[in-house]
Amino acid sequence: MSKSDPNAPKRLALISSKGTLDWAYPPFILASAAGAMGWEVGIFFTFYGLTLLKPELTAAVSPLGNPAMPMKMPFGPEAFQNIAWPMPNLLMANVPGFESLATSLMKQTFHNKGVATIEELRQMCIEMDVRLIGCQMTMDVFGFKREDFIKEAEIGGAATFLEYAADADVQLFI
Amino acid sequence: MIEVIKEDQVLDCTGMLCPVPIVKTSKAMKELQSGQILKMIATDAGSPPDIAAWSRQTGNELLRSTTTEDGKFVFFLKKS
Numbered sequence: 247m248s249k250s251d252p253n254a255p256k257r258l259a260l261i262s263s264k265g266t267l268d269w270a271y272p273p274f275i276l277a278s279a280a281g282a283m284g285w286e287v288g289i290f291f292t293f294y295g296l297t298l299l300k301p302e303l304t305a306a307v308s309p310l311g312n313p314a315m316p317m318k319m320p321f322g323p324e325a326f327q328n329i330a331w332p333m334p335n336l337l338m339a340n341v342p343g344f345e346s347l348a349t350s351l352m353k354q355t356f357h358n359k360g361v362a363t364i365e366e367l368r369q370m371c372i373e374m375d376v377r378l379i380g381c382q383m384t385m386d387v388f389g390f391k392r393e394d395f396i397k398e399a400e401i402g403g404a405a406t407f408l409e410y411a412a413d414a415d416v417q418l419f420i
Numbered sequence: 421m422i423e424v425i426k427e428d429q430v431l432d433c434t435g436m437l438c439p440v441p442i443v444k445t446s447k448a449m450k451e452l453q454s455g456q457i458l459k460m461i462a463t464d465a466g467s468p469p470d471i472a473a474w475s476r477q478t479g480n481e482l483l484r485s486t487t488t489e490d491g492k493f494v495f496f497l498k499k500s
Binding site: 256275276278279281282283284285359360361362367370374 | 435436437438439440442443445446447464470473474477478
């Protein structure tokens with residue numbers, strides 16, 4: 247009970263609602279940073295965010311529908327790497343394999359820059375006792391079972407999250 | 421003349437980006453006894469404000485925050 251006990255640590259309550267590689271980063275970055283600051287952290291994984299609780303993460307990224315996403319090449323001279331390649335939707339929607347290309351380019355760029363992988367960040371969260379709550383309703387809708395998710399995950403619904411968030415100092419929907 | 425701070429432990433976070441330096445710093449500090457000092461080295465340009473915030477949030481004192489001639493950030497943190 248964060249609010250009733252003045253000595254209780256600060257608390258962060260996050261909702262993770264998107265399962266693409268780019269949107270997987272913010273909740274895990276904030277959760278691990280807050281955990282490192284000694285805060286209590288809980289993440290509620292709902293809708294497409296729920297896939298981030300699978301043992302094998304297959305999060306991908308698509309520049310389609312992300313019009314402001316810079317497409318950068320992870321190799322070559324620095325000036326070449328800094329070019330933001332224009333990617334017309336017509337091209338992205340029609341070239342087979344474009345999404346996997348964009349995903350591997352982003353992963354390589356992140357790796358080159360020294361960004362941790364989603365798997366590494368999730369493991370850090372687990373080691374810092376971040377509560378990972380999977381949404382029961384989403385499981386029912388998309389046909390997931392408890393065994394589809396990592397053992398550290400717990401399952402709950404809106405009331406579970408709201409009770410946790412009610413005593414949180416920071417609440418964010420991602 | 422700047423006073424020399426003698427660290428008990430060194431943590432090198434060169435090449436790592438947010439939030440890894442914070443997470444590793446937190447882990448390293450847990451291994452120290454109260455009053456011991458951690459020297460942390462980072463290249464992430466976000467680390468000076470982040471380490472200062474981490475220090476305020478956790479109550480572990482940031483004794484010194486400096487930038488070396490080759491652009492590295494060096495922090496001395498005292499375990500509370």
